[in-house]
Amino acid sequence: xxxxxxxxxxxxxxxxxxxxxxxxxxxxxxxxxxxxxxxxxxxxxxxxxxxxxxxxxxxxxxxxxxxxxxxxxxxxxxxxxxxxxxxxxxxxxxxxxxxxxxxxxxxxxxxxxxxxxxxxxxxxxxxxxxxxxxxxxxxxxxxxxxxxxxxxxxxxxxxxxxxxxxxxxxxxxxxxxxxxxxxxxxxxxxxxxxxxxxxxxxxxxxxxxxxxxxxxxxxxxxxxxxxxxxxxxxxxxxxxxxxxxxxxx
Numbered sequence: 566x567x568x569x570x571x572x573x574x575x576x577x578x579x580x581x582x583x584x585x586x587x588x589x590x591x592x593x594x595x596x597x598x599x600x601x602x603x604x605x606x607x608x609x610x611x612x613x614x615x616x617x618x619x620x621x622x623x624x625x626x627x628x629x630x631x632x633x634x635x636x637x638x639x640x641x642x643x644x645x646x647x648x649x650x651x652x653x654x655x656x657x658x659x660x661x662x663x664x665x666x667x668x669x670x671x672x673x674x675x676x677x678x679x680x681x682x683x684x685x686x687x688x689x690x691x692x693x694x695x696x697x698x699x700x701x702x703x704x705x706x707x708x709x710x711x712x713x714x715x716x717x718x719x720x721x722x723x724x725x726x727x728x729x730x731x732x733x734x735x736x737x738x739x740x741x742x743x744x745x746x747x748x749x750x751x752x753x754x755x756x757x758x759x760x761x762x763x764x765x766x767x768x769x770x771x772x773x774x775x776x777x778x779x780x781x782x783x784x785x786x787x788x789x790x791x792x793x794x795x796x797x798x799x800x801x802x803x804x805x806x807x808x809x810x811x812x813x814x
Contacts, residue, residue, distance in 0.1 A: 584632075588705040589631060589682075590655045598698050605688040611675045617658060620672040624662035626685045630654055633679030636758060638672045644674065648758035651733070654679070660707050663690060676755055727770050729760040731779070734789055 591602060611617065611633055618628065620640045635652040649671065652658065658673050663686055675681075694804045733756060757767040771787075774780045781788045 581649055590629065591656060591702055594702055598696060598702075601692055601696065602684065602699070605684055605692070607683045607685075608680055609683065610678065611807050612678050613675055615675045615788060617673045617675060618669045618671075620670065621668050623668055624659045624686060626683050627663060627689050628658040628673075629682040629684065630656050630658065631680040631682055631722065633675050633681055634677035635673045635808065636676045636755070638674065638758075640672050651759055656710055658708060660703060675793055675799070726760060726766065727774060727779075730770055730774070731789070732757065733759040734780070734787065 574593045583713065591599070594602070608631070617635060618624075620638075630652055630704075631653050634654075635656075635658070636648055637650040637652060638646040638648050640646055659669065662669055693703060753767055753771075757764045760767065762770070771780070771782070775782055778790060778792050781790060
């Protein structure tokens with residue numbers, strides 16, 4: 566991992582926009598609070614396959630995802646991983662564990678490379694205790710993230726595999742407020758993990774979606790068509806994602 570550097574003292578908001586397409590959940594804070602956070606911030610680039618936090622390990626700090634895509638998984642006693650969700654840009658990892666003093670409850674692995682900010686536990690706890698604005702904003706962002714996760718869980722019983730796959734494709738190709746982003750080299754297995762299906766079943770759904778005109782596949786790319794009308798986060802019709810062609814078994 567290579568550090569991206571720290572923010573300068575005379576530009577408290579500079580570190581919020583280190584690169585195009587990055588999203589920061591604390592950007593609404595006043596400059597004074599942003600300066601305090603920038604003073605303890607470490608922004609690094611994480612490559613695909615990097616495990617950001619391991620289930621069962623103590624929380625050493627808060628991770629703020631700025632442009633990566635993370636797969637959240639529950640690790641079973643036999644070592645098997647069960648994917649339980651995705652974390653996109655603007656979402657945080659580790660805040661409940663820091664506040665409650667518990668180990669990480671899930672494993673988080675990078676499936677699309679990007680920048681992730683790290684705030685050491687001792688320093689971020691001190692800021693939360695000393696600054697009401699920071700404490701409230703952290704609570705607001707954690708609540709938003711929790712409500713999103715609850716909403717996704719509530720939708721599972723009433724949504725089909727195809728609907729969940731459409732939402733996953735939308736998540737894979739969008740960041741922030743619906744700004745399109747291409748994410749390279751997603752595998753069928755990664756899509757299957759995101760919707761809780763097998764690779765074979767996911768390949769079958771992709772074929773059916775293509776037959777119905779919901780997606781177009783050309784080489785290693787998938788394009789959501791206007792007919793798909795994704796229901797979450799506005800996705801510009803015609804946006805593509807790089808994607809290895811499914812391997813039928």
